[in-house]
Amino acid sequence: MKQSLFEHQHQAEWQAFNAQLEAIERGKADSQQCKAFAANYRSLCQHLALAQSRGYSSHLIEQLQLLAMRGHQQFYRHRSPLGAQLLGFILAGFPRLVRAEWRFVVVASLLFFGSLLLMGTLVYHFPDLVYGVMATDQVGEMEKMYDPDARRIGRFSERDSGDDWMMFGYYIMNNIGIAFQTFASGLLFGLGSLFFLLFNGLMIGAVAGHLTQIGYGETFWSFVIGHGSFELTAIALAGAAGLKLGWALLVPGRLPRGEALRIAAGISVRLVGGVIVFLLLAAFIEAYWSSMDLASPAIKYAVGAGLWLLVLAYLLLAGRGAHAPD
Amino acid sequence: MSPTPTPASVAARPLLDTRYKVETPEGIDLILRPAGVVPRALAFSIDLLIRGALLGALFAVLALLGQFGMGLGTILLFLVTWWYMVLFEVLNQGRSPGKQMMGLRVIHDDGTPIGWTASLTRNLLRFVDILPFGYTLGILSCLNHPAFKRLGDIAAGTLVVYRDNAPAAPELPQAEPIRAPFSMSLSEQRALLSFAERAQSLSSARRQELASILAEPLQVPAELAEQQIHGIARGLLGPT
Numbered sequence: 276m277k278q279s280l281f282e283h284q285h286q287a288e289w290q291a292f293n294a295q296l297e298a299i300e301r302g303k304a305d306s307q308q309c310k311a312f313a314a315n316y317r318s319l320c321q322h323l324a325l326a327q328s329r330g331y332s333s334h335l336i337e338q339l340q341l342l343a344m345r346g347h348q349q350f351y352r353h354r355s356p357l358g359a360q361l362l363g364f365i366l367a368g369f370p371r372l373v374r375a376e377w378r379f380v381v382v383a384s385l386l387f388f389g390s391l392l393l394m395g396t397l398v399y400h401f402p403d404l405v406y407g408v409m410a411t412d413q414v415g416e417m418e419k420m421y422d423p424d425a426r427r428i429g430r431f432s433e434r435d436s437g438d439d440w441m442m443f444g445y446y447i448m449n450n451i452g453i454a455f456q457t458f459a460s461g462l463l464f465g466l467g468s469l470f471f472l473l474f475n476g477l478m479i480g481a482v483a484g485h486l487t488q489i490g491y492g493e494t495f496w497s498f499v500i501g502h503g504s505f506e507l508t509a510i511a512l513a514g515a516a517g518l519k520l521g522w523a524l525l526v527p528g529r530l531p532r533g534e535a536l537r538i539a540a541g542i543s544v545r546l547v548g549g550v551i552v553f554l555l556l557a558a559f560i561e562a563y564w565s566s567m568d569l570a571s572p573a574i575k576y577a578v579g580a581g582l583w584l585l586v587l588a589y590l591l592l593a594g595r596g597a598h599a600p601d
Numbered sequence: 602m603s604p605t606p607t608p609a610s611v612a613a614r615p616l617l618d619t620r621y622k623v624e625t626p627e628g629i630d631l632i633l634r635p636a637g638v639v640p641r642a643l644a645f646s647i648d649l650l651i652r653g654a655l656l657g658a659l660f661a662v663l664a665l666l667g668q669f670g671m672g673l674g675t676i677l678l679f680l681v682t683w684w685y686m687v688l689f690e691v692l693n694q695g696r697s698p699g700k701q702m703m704g705l706r707v708i709h710d711d712g713t714p715i716g717w718t719a720s721l722t723r724n725l726l727r728f729v730d731i732l733p734f735g736y737t738l739g740i741l742s743c744l745n746h747p748a749f750k751r752l753g754d755i756a757a758g759t760l761v762v763y764r765d766n767a768p769a770a771p772e773l774p775q776a777e778p779i780r781a782p783f784s785m786s787l788s789e790q791r792a793l794l795s796f797a798e799r800a801q802s803l804s805s806a807r808r809q810e811l812a813s814i815l816a817e818p819l820q821v822p823a824e825l826a827e828q829q830i831h832g833i834a835r836g837l838l839g840p841t
Contacts (some may be wrong), residue, residue: 277837278837278838279839287607292670300694316627319732320625320628320629325630328787330790330792330794330837332794332795332798332838333791333794334771337768338767338768340631341765341768343629343631344631344632344712344765346713347625347631347712347713348694348713353713357717372806384727400765401641411617417733439672440668440671440672440673441671441672441675443672443678444672444673444675444676444678445675447676447679448679450678451683455725458725458767459725459727460729463729463732515705524834536755537756537757537758539756540722540758541718541722541758544721544722547725548721
């Protein structure tokens, strides 16, 4: 068949398909209009294949290719119910994922909590060590924040309840930023995640050890124990996700490095999704519960311990059943 | 010095081409054109300006609300810093405003529209592409990769491509349709048709030069070869 005849026969179809595509791209297509879309797309692909195998002109082929490309974009659009997916992920998917990646989680947790505890103990017994990791004025600021004589405690001691909003924003920005950095820098063969895990572990450990040693322990621990459950676990998990990226580059197995990285990134970014949820919770707790001075330290310790147990139980036990919870 | 390549070795080697072919389940090839460093950098700069202006305006308004406003502002800053690209890419068919202006689009490697996971990955790993300063790693990776991917793109399996616009219908030169005096392969047919379609954009001297290559097999004098080729092209298109 000559090209002009072919064009003449199908031109109307292509124009109709083009109009349909435009409607869908603008999101204004009604369901009636979309009914024939799959069939139209298929027949367009057939026309393109025919045009190519018959050696028709570049202009016609380019035109059909463009239509096929646009059709492909609309046809393979992944539209899944985001809300349901998110709920399923939080209820079961995330803890399952954490358990499936337990090797990285254990390593990251050991690095982070290990360095934290070690530094804390060291500073507690050798107080001068704190000046090895922090500048003198930074230490002074920390002391001021958790001074038992201050009316309210937290990162900004002089504040009233109207500031809770400001702190909530600050915690989100700061903590999620740190978690994202810990994850992303894992791409540098895992070194970045390693650095951020150890660095944050050492800093937090030094502060904790120092404040306990100088007798501010009660204000400090009662403040941090509540949100620490979510926040510290989240940092460790972000580190685990970053280490997974680096490990895929170092030990790609039988795959090419790029491919191994792509697969690892697909999994670890879901871990980061869970980390974001954790940090939002932590920021909420830190702004509205930890800084509240109505509750006595005993209550705060009890609630904090409860939250730690909750986090552990969630990560270890949730989503073990085969079915979604009713 | 390497020896001059013979025609045979030229034909055997694939042509130097940045186009990226994706075979779809429908059995056709999608031809994608990955975008290089410069248009992408421009698109990013546009996005950066838009974000800056947006935050500036927001903070000016929110500063009036005091502490509450500052808290809201910080949350917005967080959203704009980390989520601006992700939200636009996923909800606006792979186009942030900057990309839209530069005629670019982000898609998966297999040509399908970008989803949440891939978009989040490529935009979180932007943090590494920026290192050690001014997108050094990203630019190096981009310049080294056959499909111009930065590190985030490699990890996320995404591709930044040009959005093609419909080509304008070419005007074929007037000629009497004739049959070719010899049988032609598909690529030869395409070549003759392309010559006729592109005739408008070539100078007459260049047209003459190209057409005279075929003067001998067409068995016409060199100056008539062009007209002859146009005739064959017309003959391929329509009734002879």
